[in-house]
Amino acid sequence: MYDLIVIGGGPAGLAAACRAWEEGLRNVLILERDKELGGILNQCIHNGFGLHRFRTELTGPEYAQRFLDLLSQTGVQSWTDTMVLEVVPGENGAHQVHCVSSGRGYQVLETRAVVLAMGCRERTRGAIAIPGERPAGIFTAGTAQRYLNMEGYMVGRRVVILGSGDIGLIMARRMTLEGAKVLACVEVMPYSGGLTRNIVQCLQDFDIPLYLSHTVTDIRGHDRVEQVVVSQVDDHMVPVPGTEMTFDCDTLLLSVGLIPENELTRQAGIQIDPRTSGAVVTENMETSIPGIFACGNVVHVHDLVDFVSEESERAGAAAARYVLQTGTGGAVRPLRCAGAVRYTVPQQLHQSAEQADIFFRVGQVLGNSTIRVTDESGKELAHFSRQRMAPGEMEHIVLSPIMLRGAAGALTVSAEGV
Structure with missing residues (x-):
């Protein structure tokens, strides 16, 4: 029987586990499906992290390493390459976590408390129904970021980016620095979905045009993307005939929103907020099921990892109070x-x-x-x-x-x- 199982070893899970240890829990386990801890930060090699939390500018891996260093000073266990399949709420403070890994096989673990810290995922082309052909060369921005920064693959040379979320903006700069030509960033809304500093540093500093109130209305190409057609949209998000622009390109990156990774949350019967697609939580990050807490991007999509860490430490502290029976309810x-x-x-x-x-x-x-x-x-x-x-x-x-x-x-x- 574990005191606490943290599902997810990214910035949220690491912060929650460290704080729970500080608050007195001694049998804490982190389950991470990737081969190493750190989560999405491992592929975010740009700087800009840690300004609020550490009062210094760090890259994503550097920020993750700060918490890995803290984790190494605790007795918290971590299992990587382990996929959690189901969380089964139990009575009398005994929840079950079903997980599987190549090294340990299928296991059912019991724990007094759970922290959900699975992060979020990207919307894909299928979620927004872009018309046109289905050639190669279409990636979500986060996938392209992993290929480029961790796997060492250049995903394209002439690039159009749909959506002005932060990952898309950062990839506009990253692709430019690697020698690609970013032709345009296209945003369906009349305002950008990213941080102002990223619009300035990633688009304006590299003379990359941002087309607001525009969207992709056609993708052309047989084996690989050859052209992307962009049209202006009206107040009802309907493309305006006669406003088409055609870009000759070999790559389309999609930065069209992030969604909390909430399958385990729904499966456990936890109340979901339809506005955030994440769990409904209290001020101490407890969900509708006592003893199960949630934090980070699995609750709602944050713009700064510093806030993820702060929120997750509250979840870890509340989980410790719950297990030690010093009270979180009411x-x-x-x-x-x-x-x-x-x-x-x-x-x-x-x-x-x-x-x-x-x-x-x-x-x-x-x-x-x-x-x-x-x-x-x-x-x-x-x-x-x-x-x-x-x-x-x-x-x-x-x-x-x-x-x-x-x-x-x-x-x-x-x-x-x-």
Whole structure:
């Protein structure tokens, strides 16, 4: 019987496991399906990580190594090359984790607590139904990143990128530095889905055009991509006839969104938030099933790994408190959203919560704006000012004990322009 099993050995899983050890758990196991720990960070060889967490600029592997060094100072076990097939919630604090590996075969492990830290996956061409031929040369941006940075394969020479998510923007720069010609980055929305700093550093600094309110409407090619047709879209996302642009290229990279890797979450019967496609969690990252916690991109897609680590440490600490029976439960109140706010994480707060870190995204670009937190009676508990908010950048507010004290019923987070 394990005290805690952490599913996923990326930045979320590493942070949760280290924190659980610090809080007193001594029988902790990390299960990772890849051949080494570190997760997606291993292929992110660009810098820009760690500015919030370590106050220094690191590459992805360097950031992962910081936590691997911390892990090496603990007694936490880790099994790599191990696929988790199912999480079966149990009664009386005994959950089952079904996993399989070439070295150990099929196993059913018992644990008092589970932290879900499986990360996220990319949307594919099939998810967005791009018309046209089906030739070689079409990759998700993350797949191309792994091929280039870890496997040593150059995926193409003349490239069009669909979607302006951060991975796509970073790959625009990476492909350029490797000698490819990036012809365009195309975004169906009227705003970019990535961080402003990535738009500047990865597109503008390399004179790569960004076409907003455009999408790919045709892919041409027999054995390999030969042309991509891009069209402008109207306010209803419908291509506008007569606006077609044809790019002669051999590669199309898709950066069209990330989805929490939530199959295990759904299979376990955990409540899912349809807005995030991740688990509904409380302020300590506990799911709807007691003793099962979730953190990182499996809950909602983050823009900075620093926030993943911070959130995951809360999950690890809460899992330790649960196992050591120092309390994580109690009555909860819903946390709702209104105005420009698309969703919040957490979606629930314990009535006894003394402080709450709230993360959310807006659904449109806002200039000078105000974030308000109100209770069920309409009483304003807090307000925060922002000079700018955009869908591609996650917002963070902290509700202090003073703000939460005396709040009635459900809380609502809203945002509106001034």
